[in-house]
Amino acid sequence: MNVMQQMQETLKSEIKQAVLAAELASEAEMPAIVLEQPKDKAHGDYATNIAMQLARIAKKAPRQIAEDIVAQLNQTTGSIKSVDIAGPGFINFFIDNQYLTKLIPTILEQKEEYGSSDTGKGEKIQIEFVSANPTGDLHLGHARGASVGDSMCNILAKAGYNVSREYYINDAGNQINNLALSVQARYMQALGKEQSMPEDGYHGADIIGIAETLAKEYGEQLLEKSDQEQQAFFREYGLKFELDKLAKDLEQFRVTFDHWFSETSLYEENKITPAIELLREKGYIYEEDGATWFRSTDFGDDKDRVLVKQDGSYTYLSPDIAYHKNKLDRGFDKLINIWGADHHGYIPRMHAAIQALGYDADTLEVEIIQMVNLFENGEKVKMSKRTGKAVTLRELMEEVGIDAMRYFFVMRSADSHLDFDMDLAKSQSNDNPVYYVQYAHARICTMLKQAGEKGIDFADYEASLLQSEKAEELMKKLGEFTQVIADAAINRTPHRITQYIFDLSANLHSFYNAEKVINEDNVEATKARLALMEAVRITLANGMKLIGVNAPQSM
RNA sequence: GUCCCAGUAGCUCAGCAGGAUAGAGCAACAGCCUUCUAAGCUGUGGGUCGCAGGUUCGAAUCCUGCCUGGGACGCCA
Structure with a gap:
């Protein structure tokens, strides 16, 4: 728990004590104390709606309840600067945000670990994702599934869950027979023989590639085998080729698995x-x-x-x-x-099935990833696995770049359809949100580097010198990181991480434009700001790592 | 016909275990580079939160019905 979370807990417990002291509700009747951060700064740093929640229990007007609570509130703890009652009965807390400066040494010390929590309490969770049939290339939909799945694993692990990543290989059904037949047909074609594709065959370019390799390596040798032997050969060869390719493509996409589980093994065992x-x-x-x-x-x-x-x-x-x-x-x-x-x-x-096996239905949780539509030149690109004309993961990685893809595929909530705009993802411009975040990171790196060149070492710094409004906003945002990850983990919503790092980047850019970090006429203030910059850099890098996006030193 | 997802600013989307004047990016408009990267910042305009009821002190958020778009409903995988 970081200082911000401690602060909130302290505040909540103070509110609870005040409610009890005012005899508005018993311990048993006490609703959960909800603290929110008002959008409008005029409503303080934190606000609670407890007075409204208690209206029915205490049978009093919310504003009267709020007054009773405030009267009992111990305002000497929790860095409370002042308290207001507003609107229908909100209690607004204005906090002395100096306590936030304590975040900085914490972050600098924790480094890669910052943002971790024990929210999951080591719960053993297995996440199965992608699991595409080994019969062709991964396409756009798989890419989204891979991005969301990998990010979710990273997030859950960071939030203290014990995560196991698994890929289920559908290597036993009819589709593998079709794969064998497709490879066979392409092999014949590669040898210049007339051969039509099977009805449900796979028309992808990768199959043609396999066949050409085989034709080059074996010539017509394979035709000497019996049809059954040929089948078995093409099946095994095709499967191995496709699986290797899947694993390689995914690894390049920064997605790895702890276990590859073979369907065939269920038959064999x-x-x-x-x-x-x-x-x-x-x-x-x-x-x-x-x-x-x-x-x-x-x-x-x-x-x-x-x-x-x-x-x-x-x-x-x-x-x-x-x-x-x-x-x-x-x-x-x-x-x-x-x-x-x-x-x-x-x-x-x-x-x-899960229940029939004797488990609660919610032991199995299915996260549905909605469809992806590809847009290029403002037009929707039609995809078809049958004709093999779908845009593949590999092509996209080459054309668009991995960072942009990973960012784009998790930036929307998974249950919304995603329009993937090729032109936007490819554009090296300020329209592209992934650069906005990476640029923030690179900007900080430049500042830190220049400070180093000027011989400014901020190992000893006085964080309490950070008193500007922009610095305070930045620190507040930094303090939210751990809770954001925990929320994203609990709700299985990786897109909250992209939102967070985008917001943090916005705060950084705003700060950057408002204040000059390196000022050799005031070395002490410079050190404090450099420490803040390093804290932001660490937090941004940790956030980007969760979604598989690189944090560049320069751009 | 049944089920799932979506419908919020011109566009793409957040917000949805109920809270104050509904947010962001893009697009539009007006400003900011002799100063740590302008891939940046500051400001302005822009909304019947699909429609209609209901629950509530309070609903974009919860419930019911309807409309629109997408998807799924195999002794396929």
């Missing part, structure tokens, strides 16, 4: 049938029309779901249930799946 049998023992399974059904309607699903088809093969749901059972068996307190919006209809049956 015979995990699926036992999972179904477990549900059968619990009475959630029945046979009908030659198929095996899961009675998911017991848990609010629209209809029951088939687990084993008439032909004896599993539906997709079966390995998924086995997979989630496996996750739970690994001892996670909570599972978070990050899915594209097109899979949201799958949520009720998955929640049903």
Whole structure:
């Protein structure tokens, strides 16, 4: 807890004591004390609506209640400068913000650790994200999922959760057979032979690339194998190629995983049938029309779901249930799946499965990432995985740059559709918000460097010299960082981090324009300002790291 | 037909475990570089928070219905 949070806690407990002392409510009736930061400075540094909340309990007019509270308030603690009653009954607190200067040594000392908290209390959370089929290139939607997922992991870890990142490899279904057939067809074509693509084949350029490599390396050798052997070969080769490429692209995108979990392993280790049998023992399974059904309607699903088809093969749901059972068996307190919006209809049956396995529905949390629309030259770019003409993650990284992409994909709330404006993301201009933030960081680096060149060492500084309004605003913003991360973690809203670093950057730029940091005629004040700058730099860098954006020394 | 998401300034979006005069960026307009990077700053204008009810001292925020846009509703994955 930093000084700002301590300050707020002190204030809350003072308010509570005053309410009790005024006999307005008993301990049991006491509502949660809400402190907010008013938008208007005339309403003080903090305000509470407690008087309105108590109106019904105390059966008095809010303004009268507010007066009773203020009369009982111990104003000598908590740096309270003055207290006002305003509006319908708000109590406004004006604080002596000198206490904020204590933040600076804290931040300089904690460095990369600043912003951490134990909010999560070590809760074991597994986050599964991306999990794109290894049948082609990652596209725009995956890129958003990867950005949001990775940022969420970083944020939760920083807020004290024990996070495990996982990628589920769909390497067992029909799509992999199609992959093998597609590679085979392209291989034949590469050898100059007439061969049409399978009906649900993958038309991406990457498949053509695989085939050309194979044609070059093996010539017509592979045709000597039996059709079955060829299938197996193309399947394995294609899968390995696609997986390596996925991992490499994601790593370049600054997204890594603790575990890559193979669907095939569920088959190989015979995990699926036992999972179904477990549900059968619990009475959630029945046979009908030659198929095996899961009675998911017991848990609010629209209809029951088939687990084993008439032909004896599993539906997709079966390995998924086995997979989630496996996750739970690994001892996670909570599972978070990050899915594209097109899979949201799958949520009720998955929640049903979790409950049928004997867990609370909210043990599994599904975060839905809404669709991304790509705009170029003011026009919407149509995407199609079938024709392979979708814009890929790799192309975007080359064309747009990773920093801008990572920033853009988390800057909106995940449940809003995102319009990705290529021209804006590419533009090296002040229209591009990622530069605004990076520029703030680079500006500070320049100042620190120049101070160093002038021989100014701010190891010993007196933070209390920071008394200007702009400096105070900056420090206030710095103090919010830990709580912002905690809120972003609890609410699973990584976009709050982009908002925060944008706001902090705005404060920095404003400060920069209002005050000259390095003034050799006043070395003591200069040192204090340099320490503040370093604190801002650390906080900005920590924030950018959470969303996978680089913090440049210069621009 | 059922379900999910969205509808807030000209545009793109925050705000939504209820709070005071609803915010930001872009666009428009007016200013600020002999001074640490102007990729910056300062200011102005701009809103029936989709519509209609309801709950409340108080609703953009919660509830109900409706309208519009997007998506999902397979013994596909």
